Structure formats: C-alpha cells, structure tokens
Amino acid sequence: MTSVRDRIREMEAPRTVGTADGWSAAELGAPSYWAAMMDFDGWLALQSDPDSPLGRIFGGAGMAEERIRLLEEAGPDSPSDVALVFASKTVGILGHVADEGGVASHADAEILRWIADQANELRLTGQARIDYLRDQGAEALRTIYRDLEVVDYRAGERPSKRDYMARWYRGVDIDRDHATLLSVAHAQLELARTLERSRLQDREILIDFVARMLTAAPSEA
Known part of the structure; x- marks a missing residue:
C-alpha cells in the first residue's frame, strides 16, 4: 500500500486554472500538504497544550465546573x-x-x-x-x-429570583428548575472528565507504542 508521504512525493506541480467569471484558482501542491503534516513531536505538543484547539475541546471540565459555580451562586434566593x-x-x-x-x-x-x-x-x-x-x-x-x-x-x-417568579410566573417551580440545571451541569462535568481521562490514556498508549518502536528499530550504521 502506498503511504501518504509517497503519494505526496509523486504529486505533479500544481496547476492554476481560470474560471468563467475571470477568477483564477490554484491547486494545492506538495508543499501545502507537507506543511499540513505533523510529526510526532508536534502531535505530542498539541496533545499537551491546554490552550490548543484540541485542548479546549477536551478541556471542558473546567468550563463545566465554572458553570456549576455560577449556578450555585445564582440560586433561587439570589437577586434577580x-x-x-x-x-x-x-x-x-x-x-x-x-x-x-x-x-x-x-x-x-x-x-x-x-x-x-x-x-x-x-x-x-x-x-x-x-x-x-x-x-x-x-x-x-x-x-x-x-x-x-x-x-x-x-x-x-x-426582588430575589424566587420573589420575582412568585409574583409574575406563579406556575413555575423555581427550585425544581434550578435543581434540573444543576443536575445537567454535573452530568456534563462527569462526561467532560471521562473524555479527558480517555484522551490522556490514549495519548500514553501511543507514546509508549512509539517509544517501543524506536527502541526496537535497528540503528543506522
């Protein structure tokens, strides 16, 4: 099976084509694909950086904890x-x-x-x-x-949120609604923690695999 790197090496020079409305467009060439590829060190740095896009995606535990904190501060008896x-x-x-x-x-x-x-x-x-x-x-x-x-x-x-709802929305159970929001927030926190643990575990498995492959590879004369 031809590897991705071999296919990039075999690519022809990119062409530039004209469109009917007078615009021109260039194909992506080998340099663009080489620039998009990431080596292992770059991948490891991406995995370890909490401010990277990937880190922000899987770093949802912090956001979920902040959501819970805000909900607890803004309870039914807090000011509206x-x-x-x-x-x-x-x-x-x-x-x-x-x-x-x-x-x-x-x-x-x-x-x-x-x-x-x-x-x-x-x-x-x-x-x-x-x-x-x-x-x-x-x-x-x-x-x-x-x-x-x-x-x-x-x-x-x-007025507090409780007093406000009691006057204007008498059919709303503010305690139940707030408890539901907290329950959902705690569930999101647990999910975020599970995803983060899984990602870290996968990272350690891959690092160990690459380390063993490098150790087993024959050294160049």
Whole structure:
C-alpha cells in the first residue's frame, strides 16, 4: 500500500486554472500538504497544550465546573437581574428588561423586541437604554393594554429570583428548575472528565507504542 508521504512525493506541480467569471484558482501542491503534516513531536505538543484547539475541546471540565459555580451562586434566593416589567392587570406579565438592557417578551408584546432593535440602532447603553425601552415600550403597549403597569425595579430593593417568579410566573417551580440545571451541569462535568481521562490514556498508549518502536528499530550504521 502506498503511504501518504509517497503519494505526496509523486504529486505533479500544481496547476492554476481560470474560471468563467475571470477568477483564477490554484491547486494545492506538495508543499501545502507537507506543511499540513505533523510529526510526532508536534502531535505530542498539541496533545499537551491546554490552550490548543484540541485542548479546549477536551478541556471542558473546567468550563463545566465554572458553570456549576455560577449556578450555585445564582440560586433561587439570589437577586434577580430584572430592571423593568411590563404587565397587564388582566393578562399578566407581557415582558421584561434585564439589567444589561436585554428584552424578553411574550407573544402579545413582540413590539418590545422592535423597540430594542431601535435602541441598538441608536447605540443606547446602560440606564439610557433602559429608560428608552421603558418610555417607548409603555407608549406602544398602552395602545393595546389600557391597564398597562410598568414596574421599575431600579427605584427600590431588587426582588430575589424566587420573589420575582412568585409574583409574575406563579406556575413555575423555581427550585425544581434550578435543581434540573444543576443536575445537567454535573452530568456534563462527569462526561467532560471521562473524555479527558480517555484522551490522556490514549495519548500514553501511543507514546509508549512509539517509544517501543524506536527502541526496537535497528540503528543506522
């Protein structure tokens, strides 16, 4: 069987071809393929470098641990990140604006997303953005909901996530949902650790194999 290296050595010089629209394209030649090939030392360095693309792929344990840490810090009794709430006294919550200026809306208040797009075009950020969303959102929604209520949480004590959900989403079990997220995060951590152990084991097997092959190879006279 012809090896990859032998096939590269036998390659002809790359050709350059023209296209119908006036562009030109060059084939990949032997130098490009040689440059793409990696020797054992390069492979070992790639496997050992945590900042390499491969290291980042298999280094998911650190990211999973960070995810768990953030979830534990942001439990049901932690402060909510909601700055504004738009609600109808008869329909209930229509949408909200988060501290960073992001908008979430229900089907009957999609206009809030359009207003958020307008704020993006105006390059509004921070409190100016939230004020814009409050004023424009209230004006637009009052044409549909005469009983519109705008709750601005910036003016007083910020409710916890538990209190926020209890007021606006009474059917949601926040403890159960948070426990589910933690369970999924722990499962992802265990999977990441398993993949990393497997990769390290495969690396050690290959290193041992190459070392034995080098030891067994006859030395050149």
